[in-house]
Amino acid sequence: MQKSSKLRYYIEDYWDLVVGIVSIALAFYFHTQGNGGMATVMSAAGIAILSLSVSEVAEILSGKLQEPYGSFVLTFSAVIVEIVLLYIILQEALHEPKVIETVKGGIISAVIVDMNVLLGLAVFVGGLKFTEQEHNKETSSTYTTILLVSAVALLVPSLLSESAHGTEVIAHASYVIAGVLMIFYVVIVFFQTRTHTHFFQATARSRMFRLKRKLETAEDEEEDEVEYIFERLPNIVNFIVIFLLIAIIAIGAEVFAHDGVELANEHGLSAGL
Secondary structure, rough: OOOOHHHHHHHHHHHHHHHHHHHHHHHHHHHOOHHHHHHHHHHHHHHHHHHHHHHHHHHHHHHHOOOOOOHHHHHHHHHHHHHHHHHHHHHHHHOOHHHHHHHHHHHHHHHHHHHHHHHHHHHEEEEEHOOOOOOOOOHHHHHHHHHHHHHHHHHHHHHOOOOOHHHHHHHHHHHHHHHHHHHHHHHHHHHHHOOOOOHHOOOOOOOOOOOOOOOOOOOOHHHHHEOOOHHHEEEEEEHHHHHHHHHHHHHHHHHHHHHHEEEEEOOOOOOOH
């Protein structure tokens, strides 16, 4: 295998990690220098790119763990990134109340995207390659029901705010709903990993962001594969990598939330945008 070919495949495999980490580092640098515009742009780019890295490592990990734990790892890795971003942005609402609209919009958009966009996109992309597709009806129904129940629960505080109830009642209802949803999540985890594991056994595996690459050696013309490092690491190490990447994303989110709000105020934009 030629060195130039190896280098090319290394760049294709690891560019997201390098570019994402460098972007977050530059965002922090611009933040310390008072350049809010560049800090916001670089942090947003770093968050987006490293989110792809988290998804890819999580998919490799899910393939090793098998179902139902594979689906659990994939969904958890995606949700935890959203939670970290929304939580850090929510902290900025202590200084800029308008930012709360960002969190509201983020929660609503996550539910809409999960229930409509991702499902439709998966069917469309799959249809481009396969004339007939199969999907796990039990798994789809389960996740759709979870999202529907969560969406309905989130509507309750909004409905109360339109009535004659005071802020104390709305706050109390919000705390109760938050507790119920946490219990609901624990029940779903038990449902997925203990009582109804057979619902998730048939979930298909596919590589979303990286295909296996094979090269031919000049000597024997045999196919040689450039192995991705995370495929060789133990599961516990991949878990640690995921949480480290999420921690780096959190740093970028802190910069994005702080400088993004200031940038919006300077240009007369809505902080919730």
